Amino acid sequence: MTGPSAAQRRIVPGVRPAPATFGAPLGADVERPGSRQQREVTRLLPGWLLAAIAAILCAVVLIPIVYIFLASLNSDIGVASGEFWPSSWTLGNYVNIWTSVGLANGLTNSIIVAGSTAVVSAAFSIGTAFVLVRYQFRGRRTILRALLGLQSIPGTLLVLPLFVLFSSSATYLGLQVIGTRWGLFITYLTFSLPFSTWVMVTYLRGLPRELEEAARIDGATNLGVLTKIILPLSWPGLVVSAIFAFLPGWNDVLFASVMTNPSSQTAAVALQVFSSSTEGGAIPLYGQMMAASLVCAAPVVLIYMFFQRYLVGGLTAGGVK
Template sequence: MSAPLDLTPAASKDSVIRPRRNGNSRNTEVTRLLPRSLLISVTAFLCAIVLIPMLYIVLASLNTDVGVANGELIPSTFTAENYSKIWTTVRLGNGLANSLLVAGTTAVVCATLSVSTAYVLVRFTFKGRLGILRGLLAMQSIPGTLMVLPVFVLFSSAATYLGVTIIGTHWGLFLTYLTFALPFSTWVMVTYLRGLPKELEEAARIDGASSMGILFRIIIPLSWPGIVVSGIFAFLLGWNDVLFASVITRPDTQTAAVALQIFGAATEGGAVPPYGQMMAAALVCAAPVVILYLIFQRYLVGGLTAGGVK
């Protein structure tokens, strides 16, 4: 007696013999470096390191100076007087205005110059190109503390020999920040532009576009994440700097960081230092940077990761 014929399709046999695997779960297991419980614990620990000091600063800014000095974590009496006093005792308004003017101008000019400079360094070949790129990296290794005295002597000499006053002016501080921020911003844009496809520029040249037209119509619209990153880093350099601002500025051009430093030094040796006003002033000075990060968050992620994957 002959064996019965097997009329089951080949696809059905394969599906029975080899069950379908879930690719998504496998990829999740491969890419996950830590177990889920340990990952949650590490994330919670890192968030606590950042949020607990911030929470203490917020509570201390709403507390009295005596309460902060006594070590009260939660204020016994909540008060908002510290936020109203800092505008007269710390002269925070003048410092914030100077910081916004100098750091904002530095960020805009630095982002504009860095994208055009990086476009030339990436897309054109000329003598000394590699030397410029290596020089940009070498300038990042020079500590800023070594440049304070040379910069001060150079600016002072300009007033003596050229009759141009630089010390104590806004644009003198702007030139200082631009000198240190432009190499880093240019290197960020060089890394970003290397990841842009050249085919778009070649197609534009076939249509008759010039180099300036390609820069303004193709490169800049596609480079917003990198431009934002370079501008924000330049802004932070000017916003957080105390060393150069304390040497180059005068009382009416002092930045917010210098005003906080002077306020903290002036209150030393007193009966009860104004801890509440210090905490309130620190929060007010940190607010513009936090707002800036929240506004440009999506650009920051794209700009910082650009060039990492080809």
């Protein structure tokens, strides 16, 4: 066995060597005394109780979803009789919804309107946030407070003003807005852009300025800094702002039912019209309702699963300095 080297025997004056920990392998992290007690003290609930609460919460969320899925494979009579497990399995509900509900047209309109709202909102928000974070000018704080204050206004209060404004544009400007996709797009962009801008403001505050300064030394312009430095580093924040701009356009029923006609109605409105039209029958088409609900929810679930890591990074950005 060779002895310690000269570098290992060297003792820095004024610095006490760390006490040796016997029984621990070389290079292994040694748990500090009291760290385990600290974790036990800070834990509010015991482990078994936390597991039980998590299981209960998962059951509350998953049981309705499982029931909807099983009901979509069951007959209308079986669902109406209260069967949880289908007595007769059928895939006809997933075939019939494309003709009875008119789901294809609704999904197409929802994808176009909500998708364009998400893309445009994210694109505008990163440019606006870059100006608000990196530049000092008069009225900057007022704009930031206004963006935050706009989130406190309920959307239901703006239904009538927006409808009057858009309907009067056809009279005074000869521009038809009500019943068009782009009219609904402007409506959703009005609500999503302030929130997306505030998300990007919070995200850009956490990016180091040294990268931008280095790019400017190399001769990059403001547009070059935005497109070559800020944009590649801001994907998590952009994904968060785009998804949260996509959800109102996908789930909204109030504005979509007022601003659209049968040719431009979204999937949410199509589901509402279908459910209300089948209430007068002897047995409502429960199976098709459940199947249509799952089909409409599938795109949002897939988006969350695909962009999960970006969502976690974007939502927690700016929380720790």
